[in-house]
Amino acid sequence: MADPTTEARIETLLPFREEVFLLCLGFSRNAVVAEDLCQDVYLKACRKLDSVRHPEAVKYWLFRLARNVCRDHHRRSRLVGFDPIDSQNEIAAASNSGETDDFEDRLVRLKSSVESLPRKLREVFILRMYARLSYEDLARTLRIKEGTVMSRLHRARVAVARAMNEEHHA
Amino acid sequence: MHESQDKKSAATDADIEAVVRRESEEALCRFPSGDFASRLKTRLKAPLPRQRFLLFRKPVFAPALGVLVAATAAIFLLLRAPNDGDVRVEAGFRRMTESLAASDAFRVGGLRVVSCKPDEGRSADSFTSALFRAATGSDAGSASESAAPAEGGAPLRPLFSPDERFKILYGDQAILRVLTKFTTQKEV
Numbered sequence: 001m002a003d004p005t006t007e008a009r010i011e012t013l014l015p016f017r018e019e020v021f022l023l024c025l026g027f028s029r030n031a032v033v034a035e036d037l038c039q040d041v042y043l044k045a046c047r048k049l050d051s052v053r054h055p056e057a058v059k060y061w062l063f064r065l066a067r068n069v070c071r072d073h074h075r076r077s078r079l080v081g082f083d084p085i086d087s088q089n090e091i092a093a094a095s096n097s098g099e100t101d102d103f104e105d106r107l108v109r110l111k112s113s114v115e116s117l118p119r120k121l122r123e124v125f126i127l128r129m130y131a132r133l134s135y136e137d138l139a140r141t142l143r144i145k146e147g148t149v150m151s152r153l154h155r156a157r158v159a160v161a162r163a164m165n166e167e168h169h170a
Numbered sequence: 171m172h173e174s175q176d177k178k179s180a181a182t183d184a185d186i187e188a189v190v191r192r193e194s195e196e197a198l199c200r201f202p203s204g205d206f207a208s209r210l211k212t213r214l215k216a217p218l219p220r221q222r223f224l225l226f227r228k229p230v231f232a233p234a235l236g237v238l239v240a241a242t243a244a245i246f247l248l249l250r251a252p253n254d255g256d257v258r259v260e261a262g263f264r265r266m267t268e269s270l271a272a273s274d275a276f277r278v279g280g281l282r283v284v285s286c287k288p289d290e291g292r293s294a295d296s297f298t299s300a301l302f303r304a305a306t307g308s309d310a311g312s313a314s315e316s317a318a319p320a321e322g323g324a325p326l327r328p329l330f331s332p333d334e335r336f337k338i339l340y341g342d343q344a345i346l347r348v349l350t351k352f353t354t355q356k357e358v
Contacts, residue, residue, distance in 0.1 A: 031197040161182035
């Protein structure tokens with residue numbers, strides 16, 4: 001049985017677990033990895049929750065933490081140089097057009113398009129499209145203005161759409 | 171052209187939304203909601219991983235180590251610096267003559283010192299003699315006159331021991347120190 005402080009911390013943070021999981025999914029492009037990352041995020045958050053001064057800022061702090069954990073994971077995985085098995089299967093399935101449906105094909109194209117975005121655009125895109133954060137939440141999480149959020153999101157959408165079209169025609 | 175591109179882009183936007191929504195929903199279905207909290211509690215109860223480099227995690231040790239390294243380096247340099255011979259003496263000598271040459275005359279301890287400009291290559295002994303003459307006022311002539319021993323006169327006895335002369339050769343501060351010593355000697 002965890003001590004009362006830990007219980008209270010988990011209770012404070014648990015309502016945001018779906019957003020955090022989806023955010024991790026957007027960054028990792030793999031559901032299993034996303035679940036592990038989500039656990040890591042919550043583990044760190046429970047241990048460092050005391051560092052948050054304002055209780056109303058916990059949500060944004062948690063999303064920032066999640067983004068940083070995902071970014072670290074991305075960096076590490078690039079250094080080690082491995083790809084999740086699922087994504088390899090997806091690529092293989094996508095190349096075999098006779099056996100895959102349209103959704104799988106679009107999913108693979110979407111993931112590679114998102115991956116090719118610049119970091120700032122990718123973050124906004126994932127936080128908005130996957131974690132479904134509002135513009136205000138996005139702005140407070142990333143500590144930028146709402147106008148900047150909208151501008152980056154627009155650019156990200158256009159870039160993703162263009163990349164997906166190019167891949168489709170290629 | 172633009173219109174068709176816009177339509178295409180709009181269609182792709184909808185595609186993006188649909189793909190992301192479906193992917194998220196499928197992933198959320200597999201995401202264990204109840205299991206998540208219990209797994210988290212189990213992991214939180216586990217001890218933290220052992221911290222490596224404990225020594226450097228304490229805020230005291232790193233500065234202490236820095237001070238130790240700096241002190242060792244300073245001691246090493248101090249032990250290594252002196253006594254590397256004539257080159258250093260020669261350089262000091264040149265520095266002193268240059269500083270004397272820069273001012274025509276100056277007073278130290280109530281004694282007038284005229285400028286002495288020993289030629290290049292003149293020994294430290296002759297320069298010290300010139301300095302002695304100038305300081306006592308026995309020869310208040312020009313630099314070249316004062317630097318050379320008086321013809322037919324008694325040879326000037328060395329004023330300073332070799333060790334003291336060595337001190338002379340170390341810059342302006344050393345000159346003042348030596349002259350002050352000379353003044354005391356004169357008074358006695």
